[in-house]
Amino acid sequence: MFETIEWGIIAPLIVIELILKIVALISLSRTNTTYGPKWLWILIILIINTIGPVAYFIVGRRGDG
Amino acid sequence: MQWLTIFKRENLEAARNFKWVWVPLVFIILGVTDPLSTYYLPEILDSMGGLPEGATVDIPTPPPGEVLIMSLSQFNMLGVLIVVLMSMGTISGERKSGVAELVLVKPVHYHTYISAKWAGTLGIVAVSLFLGLLSSWYYTNLLIGDVAFGQFMQLFLFYGVWLALVVTFSLFFNTLFRSPGMVSFLTLAVVILISMVSNVLSHILTWSPGLMIPHLSTMLAEGSVPGELWAATSISLATIVILLIASTLVFRTKEMA
Numbered sequence: 001m002f003e004t005i006e007w008g009i010i011a012p013l014i015v016i017e018l019i020l021k022i023v024a025l026i027s028l029s030r031t032n033t034t035y036g037p038k039w040l041w042i043l044i045i046l047i048i049n050t051i052g053p054v055a056y057f058i059v060g061r062r063g064d065g
Numbered sequence: 066m067q068w069l070t071i072f073k074r075e076n077l078e079a080a081r082n083f084k085w086v087w088v089p090l091v092f093i094i095l096g097v098t099d100p101l102s103t104y105y106l107p108e109i110l111d112s113m114g115g116l117p118e119g120a121t122v123d124i125p126t127p128p129p130g131e132v133l134i135m136s137l138s139q140f141n142m143l144g145v146l147i148v149v150l151m152s153m154g155t156i157s158g159e160r161k162s163g164v165a166e167l168v169l170v171k172p173v174h175y176h177t178y179i180s181a182k183w184a185g186t187l188g189i190v191a192v193s194l195f196l197g198l199l200s201s202w203y204y205t206n207l208l209i210g211d212v213a214f215g216q217f218m219q220l221f222l223f224y225g226v227w228l229a230l231v232v233t234f235s236l237f238f239n240t241l242f243r244s245p246g247m248v249s250f251l252t253l254a255v256v257i258l259i260s261m262v263s264n265v266l267s268h269i270l271t272w273s274p275g276l277m278i279p280h281l282s283t284m285l286a287e288g289s290v291p292g293e294l295w296a297a298t299s300i301s302l303a304t305i306v307i308l309l310i311a312s313t314l315v316f317r318t319k320e321m322a
Contacts, residue, residue, distance in 0.1 A: 009208070013097055020090045027083050050094055057087050058150045 021045055024053035033062040068177050071168070075185030088151055088189050092197030095143055099135040100204035103127065129210035130285035133217070136201035137224055137278050140194065145256055148231055152186045153249035156239035156316075169320065176313045179236070183309060186232050194225055219290070220281055223298060227277045230301045231256055233308045240316040272296035274304070 024045045028034070034041055041060055044052045079085050102109065106124055127135075156179075159165040168178060202217040234255050238248045263275035270276070271293040280294040 009101070009204075013094065013101070016090055016093055020087060020094075023083055023086050023090075050091065053087065054091055054147065057083065061082070 017049055020050065020053045024056050028056065028060070031061050034060050035062055036060075067173065068181055071173065071177055071181035072184055074168075075181055076188070079185060079189060084151060084189055088147065089193040089196045091147055092140070092144060092193040093200045095139050096136050096197035096199070096201035097204055099139055100132050100201055100208055103132055103135070104204075104208040126209060129205050129212045130216065131282070132205045132209055133198070133201055133212060133220060134278060134282045134285065136198065137220065137281065140197065140224070140228075141260075141278060144194070144197070145228070145231055146253070148190055148228060149235055149249050149252045149256070151189070152232060152235040152239070153252070154239075154245040155182055155186055156236065157243050157245050157248050160243055165320075175317045175320070179240070179309065179313050179316060182239075183233065183236050186236070187229055190228050190232055191225055194228055195221055198224075216285060219284065223281055223284075223294060224277060226298050226301045227274055230274055230305055233305045233312075237308045237312045237315075240312045240319065272300050274298075274301040277301075 025042070028038065028041055028045065041056050045056055046052070048055075076085070103126070110124075156165065159168075165178075169175075198217065198221050202212060202214075205212055231252070235248065235252045238251045242248055242251070259273065259275040261275075263270045263273035267273075267276060267279070274297050276293070277297055280291055280297060283291050284294060
């Protein structure tokens with residue numbers, strides 16, 4: 001299967017996904033208070049693609065909206 | 066310029082909590098999904114297995130314009146959800162935390178505050194939609210077939226009006242309620258209601274903003290802008306103006322109370 005996929009096509013998607021994860025982690029490291037423990041958010045951001053970081057940005061932070 | 070100051074504060078806020086980064090990125094991911102999955106559909110079916118030996122499946126490749134419409138439908142589900150969730154606290158959250166009072170204690174007009182908020186949110190949404198649809202258009206041209214850039218711009222402008230309407234509804238409910246949860250719930254309810262009612266009564270309500278995507282599909286097929294699309298756009302724009310005025314009035318009375 002992997003020979004048929006041209007990585008040049010998929011690579012931008014992977015890069016965007018990585019940027020999203022990194023930005024979410026930077027934001028997490030700057031926030032003092034989150035809903036739920038921080039280590040849980042780190043796992044969610046790293047393991048669940050796209051939805052993990054989005055969930056963090058929408059409901060993860062307390063206070064600073 | 067007072068308006069510019071408030072508008073800049075809005076954008077600074079959005080940059081600080083990374084809204085300017087994550088919303089466009091998510092829209093790009095949403096936009097890329099449909100061209101890619103359409104292109105790789107045979108491989109995906111192959112790897113799933115379950116087909117008897119020797120069975121041939123002929124999946125006709127949809128016309129390139131249809132793939133862009135599929136991306137728009139994607140924006141219409143998950144994109145709208147993200148727009149609503151992103152904008153649910155824009156005023157209500159600031160009133161809860163007291164930031165709105167900090168701004169409004171200065172001689173700032175209510176309509177300045179509301180319109181700057183609206184423009185700030187709309188800016189993010191417009192840029193995100195543009196980038197998302199652009200990446201969809203790029204991948205469609207690369208993998209499936211040519212779609213003219215002019216058609217892409219038409220799709221962006223017409224569909225953008227509908228998303229602007231969603232943003233305006235969210236802003237309106239923001240002025241009515243202090244709880245972001247309530248705001249997002251009501252906005253989603255209104256959007257879903259508009260889409261459902263106009264789909265059921267699509268023969269009567271041809272001018273409904275909820276039918277934007279079917280009209281756009283017709284536009285791509287026929288190569289000219291159907292009259293219903295102009296009607297839906299005009300109705301949307303008029304609703305946006307009315308909602309903005311209503312938001313200012315509601316906000317004024319709520320703040321005085």
